[in-house]
Amino acid sequence: MxxxxxxxxxxLLFFVFxxxxxxxxxxxxxxxxxxxMMIWDGFTLDWYRxxxxxxxxxxxxxxFVDSTDQLWGAVxxxxxxxxxxxxxxxxxxxxxxxxVARYRxxxxxxxxxxxxxxxxxxxxxxxxxxxxxxxxxxxxxxxxTIIIGQSTFLISYVFVTVSARLAEVDTSVEEASxxxxxxxxxxxxxxxxxxxxxxxxxxWLLAFIISMDDLVITYFIAGTGNTTLxxxxxxxxxxxxxxxxxxxxxxxxxFTLVIAAAGLYFRSRRQK
Amino acid sequence: MSLARRKLxxxxxLLGAPTVFLLVFFFGPLLIMLVYSLLTPxxxxxxxxxxxxxxxxxxxGWADTRYEKFDPVYIxxxxxxxxxxxxxxxxxxxxxxxxxxxxxxxxPGMRDFAIFLVTLPFFVSLIVRLFAWVLILRxxxxxxxxxxxxxxxxxxxxxxxxxxxxxxxxxxxxxxxxFLPLYGxxxxxxxxxxEASSDxxxxxxxxxxxxxxxxxxPGIVGGSVITFIPALxxxxxxxxxxxxxVLMIGNLIEQQFLSARNWPFGSALAMLVMSAVLxxxxxxxxxxxxxxxx
Numbered sequence: 001m002x003x004x005x006x007x008x009x010x011x012l013l014f015f016v017f018x019x020x021x022x023x024x025x026x027x028x029x030x031x032x033x034x035x036x037m038m039i040w041d042g043f044t045l046d047w048y049r050x051x052x053x054x055x056x057x058x059x060x061x062x063x064f065v066d067s068t069d070q071l072w073g074a075v076x077x078x079x080x081x082x083x084x085x086x087x088x089x090x091x092x093x094x095x096x097x098x099x100v101a102r103y104r105x106x107x108x109x110x111x112x113x114x115x116x117x118x119x120x121x122x123x124x125x126x127x128x129x130x131x132x133x134x135x136x137x138x139x140x141x142x143x144x145t146i147i148i149g150q151s152t153f154l155i156s157y158v159f160v161t162v163s164a165r166l167a168e169v170d171t172s173v174e175e176a177s178x179x180x181x182x183x184x185x186x187x188x189x190x191x192x193x194x195x196x197x198x199x200x201x202x203x204w205l206l207a208f209i210i211s212m213d214d215l216v217i218t219y220f221i222a223g224t225g226n227t228t229l230x231x232x233x234x235x236x237x238x239x240x241x242x243x244x245x246x247x248x249x250x251x252x253x254x255f256t257l258v259i260a261a262a263g264l265y266f267r268s269r270r271q272k
Numbered sequence: 273m274s275l276a277r278r279k280l281x282x283x284x285x286l287l288g289a290p291t292v293f294l295l296v297f298f299f300g301p302l303l304i305m306l307v308y309s310l311l312t313p314x315x316x317x318x319x320x321x322x323x324x325x326x327x328x329x330x331x332x333g334w335a336d337t338r339y340e341k342f343d344p345v346y347i348x349x350x351x352x353x354x355x356x357x358x359x360x361x362x363x364x365x366x367x368x369x370x371x372x373x374x375x376x377x378x379x380p381g382m383r384d385f386a387i388f389l390v391t392l393p394f395f396v397s398l399i400v401r402l403f404a405w406v407l408i409l410r411x412x413x414x415x416x417x418x419x420x421x422x423x424x425x426x427x428x429x430x431x432x433x434x435x436x437x438x439x440x441x442x443x444x445x446x447x448x449x450x451f452l453p454l455y456g457x458x459x460x461x462x463x464x465x466x467e468a469s470s471d472x473x474x475x476x477x478x479x480x481x482x483x484x485x486x487x488x489x490p491g492i493v494g495g496s497v498i499t500f501i502p503a504l505x506x507x508x509x510x511x512x513x514x515x516x517x518v519l520m521i522g523n524l525i526e527q528q529f530l531s532a533r534n535w536p537f538g539s540a541l542a543m544l545v546m547s548a549v550l551x552x553x554x555x556x557x558x559x560x561x562x563x564x565x566x
Contacts, residue, residue: 011374021404092290099286122505133301
């Protein structure tokens with residue numbers, strides 16, 4: 001009994017450990033103290049106003065110079081990259097998963113093992129390898145190189161997510177559809193695709209979130225002028241710690257939570 | 273067109289483009305990196321296409337070009353990274369194992385929600401989560417304020433920019449990596465076996481060591497490997513929480529590419545990290561295979 005209580009106490013502490021740091025960032029993004037961001041000095045929305053370019057009572061020294069335009073530029077770049085990368089990776093990953101799960105061929109097992117490699121490869125190794133590659137073949141670093149680079153490992157994430165779903169879907173329905181005279185294209189569109197749609201959607205969301213957050217690989221292959229959001233914040237952190245970062249972090253948190261909630265919603269609908 | 277032929281065409285249609293993409297943009301870069309690690313750095317940051325083994329010689333400790341002066345500084349940094357990654361694994365195990373055990377005993381509805389809560393931070397921006405720890409560990413941060421408020425220490429303790437901060441940060445960001453494999457094997461624990469063990473007179477510790485631990489070993493190994501790998505090559509966590517003092521192999525690689533501009537040497541270092549990772553994966557694969565056979 002005592003052991004059980006101790007375990008419960010430990011479990012609660014575990015969740016404090018996981019969430020307290022994140023909550024601190026959120027709470028202190030509303031702190032009015034401009035001199036010492038660690039000491040609470042009343043509630044303010046100034047840090048958010050600053051981010052949206054509105055009038056604030058903040059002094060110049062409290063904020064990063066000119067950061068608002070750069071911030072929204074970075075958000076734009078991140079969204080374009082994440083959208084392109086996630087769509088491309090979803091198409092490729094789904095195609096691979098379908099091939100491996102629904103066709104019998106000699107390399108199927110080999111593919112399964114191989115597809116884990118891009119996920120497990122340390123990102124710094126992949127990042128510099130891509131940098132060397134792009135420079136060697138004479139490709140200028142641009143948004144395109146970021147999209148290509150991120151896709152190399154995001155395809156694997158989609159592959160795994162869709163494969164898991166494919167393994168759950170009953171193949172006998174597909175066979176029945178074919179027996180009843182549906183063409184392969186019809187079977188795919190009316191039976192297979194609806195069955196694995198939640199997996200595809202989940203893989204796409206996963207790829208989107210990971211792409212939005214990718215720092216290391218993008219860091220090496222972004223070149224100048226293609227700052228994504230994580231790289232922008234990375235740069236801010238190197239220039240100093242200012243409360244503005246709390247507000248940016250809180251907005252990012254909100255964005256992630258909305259996407260995660262959407263993913264969860266679709267998953268619960270699937271189970272019904 | 274015969275059925276077999278049509279199936280083959282479909283298969284090629286599905287596999288073709290993604291396979292070519294991955295061959296060119298995943299395996300291609302790794303191959304070129306291998307080639308680069310065997311080249312000579314040029315004078316102004318480029319490379320000269322002269323093959324040499326000096327980059328690897330330099331890693332092993334011969335920093336001069338004639339293999340005379342021995343100074344294993346890079347091996348030391350690599351060993352240090354291995355040590356920090358290993359300590360991160362140990363800390364993660366200590367943090368996640370009891371938590372996974374606790375959650376596995378909850379009611380099903382609560383359980384799913386708890387697992388969701390543990391995995392959610394994985395989707396929160398890495399840089400945001402690390403920034404949170406900067407706020408906590410700083411000399412004027414929450415931890416020091418708390419300690420001084422309680423009168424436990426008179427002057428702020430320097431937590432930031434230490435090994436402790438780096439291990440703490442890596443443990444924190446890799447929690448989902450360790451938790452999920454652990455939970456997977458703890459969930460499958462046979463309660464009847466545990467009861468039988470205590471009925472037969474085993475102490476709690478004996479039951480844990482002889483019954484629970486062996487049964488959850490696959491999860492422990494899986495979680496450890498998947499935490500160790502990203503910890504080993506990490507350079508973001510040591511950059512944010514370790515400052516300039518805590519250098520890991522990842523920082524060294526980054527420097528070779530962005531400030532020192534010695535790409536061949538950086539490639540050789542990356543090859544070292546990649547080899548370590550592959551060796552670990554193959555070992556785990558073999559172990560799992562052996563276990564499946566017995």
